[in-house]
Amino acid sequence: MPLRDGSRPALFCVHPVSGSAYAYGGLARLLPAGQPVYGIEAPGFDNDRTPVASLPRLADEYTDMLRAFAPGTAYRLLGWSLGGALAFEVAKRLRAAGEEIAALILVDAPTPHVRPLPPERDIMLGFVNDMMGTSQQEAPPAARAVIDGLPEDAGPADAFLRIAAAAILPGELDALTLAGQYAVFRALLDGFNSLEVTGSCDADALHIRAEASPRPAMNWSGALPRLRELTLPGTHHSIWGGPSLVTMSEIVRAMLAAG
Numbered sequence: 001m002p003l004r005d006g007s008r009p010a011l012f013c014v015h016p017v018s019g020s021a022y023a024y025g026g027l028a029r030l031l032p033a034g035q036p037v038y039g040i041e042a043p044g045f046d047n048d049r050t051p052v053a054s055l056p057r058l059a060d061e062y063t064d065m066l067r068a069f070a071p072g073t074a075y076r077l078l079g080w081s082l083g084g085a086l087a088f089e090v091a092k093r094l095r096a097a098g099e100e101i102a103a104l105i106l107v108d109a110p111t112p113h114v115r116p117l118p119p120e121r122d123i124m125l126g127f128v129n130d131m132m133g134t135s136q137q138e139a140p141p142a143a144r145a146v147i148d149g150l151p152e153d154a155g156p157a158d159a160f161l162r163i164a165a166a167a168i169l170p171g172e173l174d175a176l177t178l179a180g181q182y183a184v185f186r187a188l189l190d191g192f193n194s195l196e197v198t199g200s201c202d203a204d205a206l207h208i209r210a211e212a213s214p215r216p217a218m219n220w221s222g223a224l225p226r227l228r229e230l231t232l233p234g235t236h237h238s239i240w241g242g243p244s245l246v247t248m249s250e251i252v253r254a255m256l257a258a259g
Contacts, residue, residue: 003028006036009102011256012066013037014079014086017192018130019045019184023080023240030249035256040065044184051187055082055112055195059089066090067099074102076256081236082192084109084207088223092201101203102259104224105252108210108236110217112195121147124159127185131169133237142168156182197223206255208232208248210239 001021003013011031013024021039028037040062044051052058066075075094079087084106091104117123128143146162160178163169169178197220205224209215212235220227230251232244239248 001039001041003037003039004031004035006034008032008035009073009076009256009259010036010038010070011076011078011103011252012040014040014062014077014083014090015042015045016079016081016083017185017188019051019181019188024078026240026245027249027252030246031253031256035253042184042188044187045181051184053187053190053194055086055089055188055191058191059086059093062086062090063093063097066094067097074100074259076103076105076259077101078103078105078107078252079109080107080240081109082112082188083107085112085192085195085197088197088201088220091203091205092199095201095203101201103255104201104203104205105255106205106207106220107248108213108218108239109207109220111197111219111223112192114196115193117190117193120155121150123186123189124156124182126189127182128163128169130185131173131181133240142166199223200225202226204259206230206251208239208251210234210236210244212236 003025013021015021019042021041024039043049077087077091087104091101094101125147146166150159156179160175163178164175200223202225205227207220207227207229209218209229209231211231211233232239232247234244
């Protein structure tokens with residue numbers, strides 16, 4: 001998915017748990033003229049593929065795709081949240097194949113660990129929060145009220161009919177669209193909760209963290225020996241707007257120039 005055209009070496013941005021690369025649009029617009037930016041979107045998001053619940057399988061696919069799309073280049077990768085874990089897995093595979101990584105940028109990326117999925121209602125609330133750009137702790141009362149008001153035996157289909165009727169998300173997101181995007185979200189969350197970080201990657205790596213995010217949950221030092229960290233004011237979602245996004249664009253610009 002092209003986010004910005006240009007003739008410089010491209011920056012490839014890997015989707016977060018939503019499966020969409022839409023979040024990277026603001027960053028792409030703030031980068032220098034001529035800097036191409038491509039977003040990698042998940043199977044099942046805005047296409048008719050079946051969602052994939054295996055991050056290693058996705059990393060294999062994205063690695064092959066990048067090598068076919070831009071062979072012989074020094075790759076520049078960026079990933080936010082779950083996208084950071086995927087960007088690491090892709091970088092690890094590229095290096096194992098003898099490819100060069102010019103830059104690996106993680107943005108507020110938790111380290112995955114094997115653990116059970118939360119209850120379905122918590123997953124649905126997490127999905128709605130993600131769509132609204134909020135966290136579980138910041139869940140708007142309207143969103144929590146819809147989920148808490150569901151019958152005990154209600155599934156996602158009923159939930160999204162109620163969410164659409166409550167008009168707490170943009171109007172173009174009808175129940176059918178929400179159900180399709182939820183299937184992608186849930187599959188990716190399942191994949192994240194099934195992954196344990198193994199191995200390491202010697203790429204020049206940077207982790208841009210949100211000040212409000214828990215630091216222990218984002219420890220990549222063992223997997224990325226050449227990792228640097230920077231912190232921006234804000235939360236997991238708010239760093240994608242306002243002054244923090246401007247600062248992030250300056251940091252990314254410098255990283256790309258150095259690579």
